[in-house]
Amino acid sequence: MGTELHAGIDFEKVVVSPYPLRMRSGVARRERTGTLVESVCRAPSGRSREERVTFTARLALPLLFVSAVLAASGFSWWLAAAGSAVLVGLVWRRQVRAAQEAVFAVPRDEESRVLWSVPERAAFAGALDASGRVRRTWPALGDMIDPILADRSLTRALGELAEVLGRRQELRRVREELAGVRDADIPGDSPARMAADLQRERADEVWREAGAAANRILGGIDAAARAGESFIRERQVAATARHAERTLARVAGVPAAVESGPDLAGRTEAVIEAYRDLARE
Template sequence: MGTELHVGIDGEKTVVCAYPIKSRSGRARRTRVGSLVETVPCAPSGRTRERRVVFVARLALPLLLLSAVAGVFGINWWLAMAGSAALVGYVWRRQARAAQPGAFAVPRDQESRVLWTAAERTAFDGALAASRRVRGTWPALDGMVDPVLADRSLTRALDELATVLTRRQDLRRLRADLSGVEVSDIPADSPARAAVAEQSERADALWRETGEAANRILRSIDTAARAGESFLRERQVAATARYAERTLARVTGSPAVAESGPELADRTEAVIAAYRDLAS
């Protein structure tokens, strides 16, 4: 994995690669959080071709007049016309692209991963949502978690998950193909029938193996998110308890006793253990 992980999600696929994702149509919006860069398509502008033609015509008319005035003052009119034409063309292409539904181009290199199937895309989306929860706890966990190391571990986990889910996607198709092979009319001692049975067993074994690997990564990300969120909620409850204790002591005139908020020192071990599991 490189220093960054780029994730693009459109209506038909999820693209995961180490470099910026190109759009096939429409426009896209990028959001960077640490070493993770998420790219999502922008909604179509809704401008019809007729509206775009009207807008470009209104833009071209003053540019034409400006070119004519430039010629009167001795400026090369054809340079002004060329610049105006280039500007009009640029605006037209940009508006036409913005009117299209957004979709990402499929990378051609072998290192990029593209998830097409609904099950694998749903699993990766869930991991991505859990990673946002994990990152959301870091500001409040200052001193307990190194944000740089945690960011690398989290991004690496997402990268590994994308690889596992891509393999699982391929295995899903292969198992469907193998299950569709009709062998009832083939003799039981046929080498072809035995070969299909052997490959089916191998595919099933790899299916279980990738399922376990994917679940392990998903659990580690979710555990880190739950540990951080639980710690923050408990700390908030402790702060509320201390505030209530001080307020009651002031109202009743009695001295404040030892703070009744729960001790959180032991809880830090759960958070640290969750991040260690994520990094492993």
């Protein structure tokens, strides 16, 4: 996939693509974070047809008045009327889409991935949540990481995860089909049964490999999130400890130690190593 990744989740599927997502119905808003663009479905507006007609009529009346004024002033009446009609049509279309359930269109290009099965959808949704946790730690990590490189690594990991989950989804269907013919009433030495058994073994092996690859990517993203969050918490605790030590020193008259608070060098290395692992995924 390209450097930019678009992802969207509706009630029936997950769509991941290097290109902007299109809507089959409803409205979604785009939220960009670095090279990741999430399309978030908006809830239906709940407006009935009567309410939409009323709103459009209220908009059309002043537009007709403005068109008449422009025509009386020597402006081309048909141009003003056409502009008003286009505006009314756009508003009406927007209202209709806003009243519908938001559903993403299925991309037709080969680079996009569509996840329909529940386990794969849940896995990618969890990865998106974990990637958000990772990105929220970046401001506090400062110079420990390069945000540009980290963003690219994280987006690439999500793209690779979508590909692996797409393969696993197809393998799930194949395994279900092969499981359906396992109890077929045919002789045990039948060439068809032997071929099906062989393909079932191959499907199981590839299934396990795809699962291991997905878990490795998910684990890398989660490890980066936990390492950053743990470092931030420990730094906050260290700051609290230093503040308490200075306060106690002032109150009790005991000088504060020059180097106080827990040593975070080990945690710093853990954060850096987590991002190295993520980049290697």
